[in-house]
Amino acid sequence: MTREDRPRRDDRAGRDDRPRRDGSGQDARRDARGRQRGEARVQGRAGRTTAAPSQRTRQGDAARGAAYDTLRAVADSDAYANLVLPPLLRERRIAGRDAAFATELAYGTLRLRGRYDAVLEQASSRPLAQVDPPVLDVLRMGAHQLLGMRVPPHAAVSETVGLARERVGAGAAQFVNAVLRRVAEQPLDVWLTRVADAADPTGDDVVARLAAVESHPAWVVRALRESLVGSGRSADELAALLEADNASPRVTLVARPGLVTPAGLAEQVDAVPAGLAPTALVLTGGDPGAVPAVRDGLAGVQDEGSQLVTLAFAAAPVEGRDERWLDLCAGPGGKAALLGALAAERGARLVANEVQPHRARLVEQALRAVPRDAVEEVRTGDGRTVGELEPDSYDRVLLDAPCTGLGALRRRPESRWRRTPADLATLGALQRALLASALAAVRPGGVVAYVTCSPHLAETQLVVLDGLRAAARAGTPAEVVDAAPVLAGVAPVWEPVPGRTDVQLWPHVHGTDAMHLTLLRRL
Template identity: 55%
Template sequence: MSDQRGDGGAPGRRSGGEGGRGDGRRGERQRPPARERSARHRSEQRPSERARRTDAPRLAAYTAMREVADGAYANLALPKLLREKGIRGRDAGFATELVYGATRLSGLYDAIIALAAGRPVDKIDSNVLDTLRLGAHQLLGMRVPTHAAVDETVALARQVNGAGAAGFVNAVLRRISEREPDEWVDLVSEGVSGPVERLALRTSHPLWIAKALRAALIGHGTAQPDAVEGSLTALLESDNAPAKVSLAARPGLASVDELVDAGADRSGLSPVGATLPEGDPGAIAAVREGRAAVQDEGSQLLVLALTAADVEGDATAHERWLDLCAGPGGKAGLLAALAIQRRIPFVANEISEHRADLVWQTLAAARAEARERDVSLKVRHGDGRDLGEVEPAGFSRVLIDAPCTGLGALRRRPEARWRRTAGDVAALAGLQRELLASGIDATAPGGLVGYATCSPHLNETRFVVTDALRNRDDVELVDARPLFVDPSGQQLPGLGDGPFVQLWPHLHGTDAMFFALLRKR
């Protein structure tokens, strides 16, 4: 659920508002000169305010930031804290924006903090640095009035970092408040050479990711080399924008109409999708009961594409479907529902025992429907690289949602860009190739293999598939683009030069999902 919560965007001009938080969105307001703002800020600081403890949302945000620093995932740690503290509604949204925005934009904020503090951030205590990042995001990326952003963050620092640190935080944030966001961006960009380097800093992306995404835009046929900078800017900025809450109605178990009746809006991309403008998806009965699920529209579309293509030859005689890397079960849930509708046996395979358990739980509603219709549905715990030997030529459709760097879902996972390294791409390459080879081996002649990643990186997408084609002559590529259609049946635009499909957040509003369709000869 929390993967798709609203959260912080890239720095922009702030707009004022009543109270200490604002609504987390950016806007425009007239600001007095810096000297006047500083004087007014000092006059507004009363001793009773300086001594008070911080509010619950800011404290929860700081606690989540420290857990993320220790290796936790924001989308798991923060909701747990919010539930434990009873923080709901706008306060929960405010805390979520704080954590997601401050984490995503920490690369840019660290450069600004270093200038304002007059020292490198590696010389600042990590606990204090997280407090400063939260304050910087309120000042530079949210609609929080300057005095409230500074006063509340200083109160937080006094509570969690100590009185001495609170004075330091006060001085740094006051210095940050003296400039507009665009002024700070220009200032920290001085001396940075190269357009990609400056763009990476401004949008708070590691340089290796910005370069890899630039190569992917060109390599997938989305942008021409002489006009790629505009596309790259739009893509990197989309990584810092809130991702909408997308829902998938699992056919035969729920309908889009049911989701719409519960307050969602019908998707313009996916025939089984809807988007939730606000509120908790778990409050919708179909989601709570597993008949529908929170799922990116790109993930929905690639499952629908695999099931819409025609199988041929031996595969038509006894259809049988497989999800080779099923954990934690999102795509398996949609694929299983479609298989049950057609009375086709379905197998979900997962190497991790814990994730296999999650798949089993996710498929609870589908399993009940399968029993009712007398359709075989199994969850298998095993290594997908061996399945081609265990089930030789036994499946008519195989989905391989391969483990990847997740560079296509950076907007949903705020800490991912800072944890991944270029070395992770090479480390995953062998696994991806082995899984694809095993999936092809497990496919019946005339059957289909769908290879998918939530990353557009060329070394995880095109190069993996072309290597498979180079090493064997029993498989051929199928143009997948005509299978990606909206609810009206029209092919989606901007899918690349084919036969692969590459979706993009800045073009389609989805995660940057890659999909290749192969047919066993």
């Protein structure tokens, strides 16, 4: 160890000082990804000016600190990482590569928590059940830097130990140091083999092996395998699907028709066509919030799968008039904004209903650029009562039903650890009630789109089957409309699954969230 690598003592705090910082607050010895810099660059002898000693901070690494605080908020307050981290980054003025580092560290640690817990269990001198949760989060962050990010082992261990010393104490920091050094002794492929063998000693339990290696609860793995087969795909795709769930999703923009063209949006941002939805662009660089069209509501951030099911719903043929549309569960407003733009082009009016007042306000914000004559109302109300209160009132009804979100695990990394099989019963009852309301609210000859961001058969095909039976008993009979040619008209390069009249998108096949779409026509 060189003199420069030895920790210095902070006489005031009685602890090891933090890494040297440049004027921007970054570790002067490492770049934003933790890579070691040469001493010449640290001292400013490589064409850059070093910060004065008085400008250096003794605080811990800001990006790692933001990631840690996000993990603790998720654990302690049942918060969502995508709602916690961005405000933290703005508040602490963390931007650029540091913000990207913090985002990958927080989201990646949450996605791969199961894998890292299995690794840490083998590397730790004590069972993880006996490790305090804050310390365990620090260990998971260190494991992700060592096994899931391009951070050199020395930087990953030393910076994480420094974070532990600052946040959870010197004693815990020694434990973190010892465990992470053991983790760093082996590469990822060796650890994955060990984790798989520990989960499946006999080699007969594919679900247990994949659940451990690909960091999904076993019940989710079984459900996804059944969903693949039930939607006409092969169970052999399961590993690829789980791997896709663990990849960072692309940031996709929607160019709302009539408000901005895809070409016009592309002139404002580094983006390329997504490939399926004609309205979708994949961001290749930059902050989407800084794009003028996004700020003004002409465009938005929206997964391509969400765009596809919305476009297909709007393109589905109806019998008779096509003037009044309903988004039954509209919050937070992405689909409503796309529908509003389409309605404005076609002379229709949109009613957006949302049960939660704060989400209704988000819908209003999302619709701010849509022409006023295309938005009849944004209201707060229980979607289960709309069919009773307004029977036969709409030409189109979109039901984006509340669900487990198992199709959006890339974007909601904490969801896989929060959801349980028991959620299916509660959500299933709600989904059936909402579908009954939607079928009552649409007029005969009109179309209902049943949409979920979950591929689970209990939330998709079974709900539709039960909904059709209940509608027939209630005097609002309906039939399934073949969604495959409708979506093909929207996205010509999309390849339908033979024999399926519904649409199931997949991250590993289409690069989208696993959105489900069934189209129903009221008889």
